[in-house]
Amino acid sequence: MTLNKIYGKLRRYNRKNYLLLTFCILLSVSLITSYAMIYFSPTVQNFLPQGGDSRKMGTMIFAAAILGCGIFTVYASSLFLKYKSREMGIFMAIGARKRQLRSVLFTDIGLVTASSSLLGLALGIPVSRGVWGLFQLLIVDTREMRYQFAPIGLGVGVAFAAAVTVCCFIQAVAFLKRSNIMEILNDHRKSEPVRDVKGWYGGVGIGLVILGFLLGYFGYDIFKILFSRRPPALWGLTYLLAVAGVYMTAIYLVVHGKKGRNPQRYYKNIISISMMRFMGRQTVRNICVIVLLVFGGLFAVIYVPGIWTQNQEVIKNMPVDCLFTYPAGEQQITEEEIQKLADTYQTEVKNYRELEVLELIVDGTEEIYDKDGRITETYIEREASAMFLKAGDISRITGSEVKIPAGSFGIGVKRAYKHTKGEKRLLLTDPSTGNSQALTYGGNVLFDASLVNDLGNIFYVLNDQEFDNYSSRLKPENKYVTAVFDVDNWKETYAFASALKNQIILRTSKAASVYAGYNNYVKYRYESQGIPYFMDEEYPPGEGSLKMDPENSMLSTSWRYYPQFKVLLAQDMLKNMSVYIMLFVYIAIVCLTAVGVIAYTRGVSIGINYKQVFVDLQRLGASHTYIRFCIRSQLRKIFFFPYFMGVAVSLFYMFLIYWQNDGIITSAETRAIGVILLAICLIFGYIYLVYRAADRKFQHLVGIREAAGKEE
Amino acid sequence: MLFDGLTVLENICVPQVIKGSQALQMENRARQLCTIFGIERIMEKYPAEISGGEKQRTAVARALMNHPSVILADEPTGNLDSKSCQAVIDAFQTAREQLQATIFMVTHDSYVASFCDRVIVLKDGCIFREVRNEGNRREFMDALLGVIREVGGESHDSE
Numbered sequence: 083m084t085l086n087k088i089y090g091k092l093r094r095y096n097r098k099n100y101l102l103l104t105f106c107i108l109l110s111v112s113l114i115t116s117y118a119m120i121y122f123s124p125t126v127q128n129f130l131p132q133g134g135d136s137r138k139m140g141t142m143i144f145a146a147a148i149l150g151c152g153i154f155t156v157y158a159s160s161l162f163l164k165y166k167s168r169e170m171g172i173f174m175a176i177g178a179r180k181r182q183l184r185s186v187l188f189t190d191i192g193l194v195t196a197s198s199s200l201l202g203l204a205l206g207i208p209v210s211r212g213v214w215g216l217f218q219l220l221i222v223d224t225r226e227m228r229y230q231f232a233p234i235g236l237g238v239g240v241a242f243a244a245a246v247t248v249c250c251f252i253q254a255v256a257f258l259k260r261s262n263i264m265e266i267l268n269d270h271r272k273s274e275p276v277r278d279v280k281g282w283y284g285g286v287g288i289g290l291v292i293l294g295f296l297l298g299y300f301g302y303d304i305f306k307i308l309f310s311r312r313p314p315a316l317w318g319l320t321y322l323l324a325v326a327g328v329y330m331t332a333i334y335l336v337v338h339g340k341k342g343r344n345p346q347r348y349y350k351n352i353i354s355i356s357m358m359r360f361m362g363r364q365t366v367r368n369i370c371v372i373v374l375l376v377f378g379g380l381f382a383v384i385y386v387p388g389i390w391t392q393n394q395e396v397i398k399n400m401p402v403d404c405l406f407t408y409p410a411g412e413q414q415i416t417e418e419e420i421q422k423l424a425d426t427y428q429t430e431v432k433n434y435r436e437l438e439v440l441e442l443i444v445d446g447t448e449e450i451y452d453k454d455g456r457i458t459e460t461y462i463e464r465e466a467s468a469m470f471l472k473a474g475d476i477s478r479i480t481g482s483e484v485k486i487p488a489g490s491f492g493i494g495v496k497r498a499y500k501h502t503k504g505e506k507r508l509l510l511t512d513p514s515t516g517n518s519q520a521l522t523y524g525g526n527v528l529f530d531a532s533l534v535n536d537l538g539n540i541f542y543v544l545n546d547q548e549f550d551n552y553s554s555r556l557k558p559e560n561k562y563v564t565a566v567f568d569v570d571n572w573k574e575t576y577a578f579a580s581a582l583k584n585q586i587i588l589r590t591s592k593a594a595s596v597y598a599g600y601n602n603y604v605k606y607r608y609e610s611q612g613i614p615y616f617m618d619e620e621y622p623p624g625e626g627s628l629k630m631d632p633e634n635s636m637l638s639t640s641w642r643y644y645p646q647f648k649v650l651l652a653q654d655m656l657k658n659m660s661v662y663i664m665l666f667v668y669i670a671i672v673c674l675t676a677v678g679v680i681a682y683t684r685g686v687s688i689g690i691n692y693k694q695v696f697v698d699l700q701r702l703g704a705s706h707t708y709i710r711f712c713i714r715s716q717l718r719k720i721f722f723f724p725y726f727m728g729v730a731v732s733l734f735y736m737f738l739i740y741w742q743n744d745g746i747i748t749s750a751e752t753r754a755i756g757v758i759l760l761a762i763c764l765i766f767g768y769i770y771l772v773y774r775a776a777d778r779k780f781q782h783l784v785g786i787r788e789a790a791g792k793e794e
Numbered sequence: 795m796l797f798d799g800l801t802v803l804e805n806i807c808v809p810q811v812i813k814g815s816q817a818l819q820m821e822n823r824a825r826q827l828c829t830i831f832g833i834e835r836i837m838e839k840y841p842a843e844i845s846g847g848e849k850q851r852t853a854v855a856r857a858l859m860n861h862p863s864v865i866l867a868d869e870p871t872g873n874l875d876s877k878s879c880q881a882v883i884d885a886f887q888t889a890r891e892q893l894q895a896t897i898f899m900v901t902h903d904s905y906v907a908s909f910c911d912r913v914i915v916l917k918d919g920c921i922f923r924e925v926r927n928e929g930n931r932r933e934f935m936d937a938l939l940g941v942i943r944e945v946g947g948e949s950h951d952s953e
Binding site: 341345346348349350352353355356357358359360694695698699702703704705708 | 798799800804808811813814816817820821856860
């Protein structure tokens with residue numbers, strides 16, 4: 083009989099504890115590895131614009147998922163050591179040396195972490211392939227959705243597994259350093275109580291959440307206005323105020339109980355409040371992690387409906403069925419050729435018109451950042467080029483008369499923004515003569531389509547006579563053509579629209595294969611000072627995402643002149659957004675799986691640790707119904723409190739984003755909120771199912787489930 | 795065992811909380827019990843802040859919350875120091891005298907047993923002897939010790 087043999091027997095006896103830790107590490111490592119393999123695959127990396135919002139959001143949510151999975155694994159290992167403490171205490175009491183115990187404990191931790199990490203890493207590869215395949219099967223299968231093995235992703239998984247292993251060993255070392263045998267013996271029964279907190283705690287907590295988000299999200303604007311500089315890199319830490327706020331609110335919700343005006347209610351919940359206070363710190367930590375993961379998961383879910391409803395809004399309001407713009411110098415497809423193509427697909431093209439679009443130079447303010455982060459705003463009389471349409475042309479297309487007085491300009495806006503106000507004055511420069519003219523703001527012009535695929539989507543409208551004057555002077559390189567037409571029953575014209583789009587792409591010259599935010603005059607300004615234009619460097623025309631290939635689905639988001647056909651917008655949206663959808667839906671799955679596991683294990687461990695309390699309650703005369711009420715009231719705090727806190731924080735952050743985009747909540751955003759609320763309900767359904775499973779297990783642990791069965 | 799997260803008053807209220815009684819009514823009853831058992835000063839304190847004797851008195855007060863006819867107490871003074879032990883005895887006497895409660899107690903402590911009206915001495919699961927308190931506790935305790943000696947003496951003789 084050796085210590086190792088005794089330990090081996092104890093290991094077999096306590097295998098459930100080992101399995102729990104193994105399962106937690108395996109799950110977290112495989113989830114993180116599979117997600118990292120998808121996220122870092124060349125397919126996805128090429129798709130996400132460098133420095134773009136999507137990449138930032140993806141990285142942020144991924145960081146939250148890593149943190150969440152890391153915390154729940156550390157939590158699982160501390161639970162494991164808690165179970166171990168009794169064994170270790172007895173060994174120490176009967177004279178085992180720490181060196182001996184260290185060797186067996188390290189062997190245990192080493193075996194569990196190594197086996198579960200390796201298995202998790204190995205599982206990560208097929209899981210990522212499987213998830214990818216599922217998306218291909220259910221959503222879209224384009225050339226861009228080709229699965230590519232990502233060694234960096236596997237590297238992230240290995241790094242995560244190593245970090246988890248190191249954390250487990252650090253905990254084991256700290257555990258072995260303790261010398262008070264009685265403390266070690268009772269460790270598995272030790273609780274970390276939290277005292278009742280004052281009534282203001284919850285309010286201050288909520289206030290801190292709001293303040294943290296406001297400071298973090300509007301940090302750039304705050305610093306720009308107050309100090310004319312970028313916020314320091316550490317400014318992002320202001321988000322920690324929100325974390326502190328969540329912690330305070332969680333403590334308040336968990337332990338605050340005051341008789342107040344409703345003592346009856348207070349006494350009804352007194353047992354669960356008392357238990358929650360008794361194990362407060364662990365529960366509060368759990369709640370905070372769940373809030374963080376729910377926030378991550380929901381934030382990922384929120385992203386998709388936003389894009390989808392915006393697209394639906396564009397389709398609904400477009401004044402024409404098809405619109406495409408190209409520089410006037412391009413040899414683009416003609417009306418006759420379009421008619422011919424339409425005949426091939428038995429489609430009828432009607433109301434074909436070509437609108438002349440002028441490119442003039444406008445004044446504006448340019449923000450220049452120096453190396454120290456200072457922002458210098460410089461007003462430039464000739465800042466950038468902008469597109470101008472003729473009031474009469476818009477009247478003819480929309481059917482409602484547009485009046486722009488001479489000496490004024492109108493701003494083309496979509497329905498959602500019709501009440502917004504533009505700048506009061508515009509200094510216009512004619513690129514052919516170099517003469518400038520100041521115009522006054524003549525109101526908004528409703529036009530529910532973008533001339534080009536540009537983030538700003540701004541175009542101006544001129545009075546007919548002034549427009550004609552400029553037109554007569556401008557050279558072809560300062561002009562564009564916007565072709566608009568309708569088709570019979572647009573929903574049935576996918577094949578024709580697709581063929582026409584392909585034709586347009588194939589006929590586009592390299593000079594016109596430019597990125598969405600490309601601006602000819604800004605390019606001119608930079609190059610005339612001997613500085614290369616940043617757009618040319620970041621998005622070389624005709625290359626990468628701008629390769630003029632009909633199969634290149636990235637053109638829809640990247641290319642400035644991507645045609646806007648209702649049927650393509652309606653049917654290709656999912657296809658073109660497939661990578662985004664996959665990334666965000668998968669990260670939501672990662673976060674929500676972690677939420678389920680954490681809440682379930684916490685619920686069950688309360689059942690294990692506090693079984694005696696329920697036995698005492700039965701001795702004091704509590705019926706099974708009352709015990710069940712107490713159990714469910716505990717579980718509700720673990721499952722539903724953090725879920726709804728996470729929902730509230732996510733919705734608040736979403737409103738911030740929607741508001742910051744354009745200062746209003748558009749009808750598309752309102753509908754996106756509707757879809758998100760539906761998603762929130764569905765996720766609640768999932769949380770509820772896990773809650774029911776934990777409830778059944780809990781009742782089984784305290785022995786009232788069997789009793790109920792016997793009663794029946 | 796008291797609930798650590800509840801104050802003394804709330805702990806005493808628990809049996810009626812379980813029954814769903816009216817808050818005001820149960821609070822009045824709990825306060826009354828606190829006064830009877832001399833723990834009104836610590837009503838708002840948590841179990842971690844009070845002594846062992848106070849904990850036991852609280853537990854007895856809690857047991858009396860639902861006006862029971864009989865209190866079953868299994869080794870109520872086990873593991874207690876003499877001061878706390880006296881507190882429990884005092885609490886039971888108060889319960890008997892002021893609240894007319896019957897206390898049915900299992901104990902190995904002859905000193906504690908000497909405060910009872912009747913003692914049934916068990917040996918190996920069978921009744922060995924019944925002893926009644928005739929009014930003088932000291933004499934009653936001597937009688938009990940005699941019976942206990944008989945129980946232990948027999949087994950000693952057989953060795």
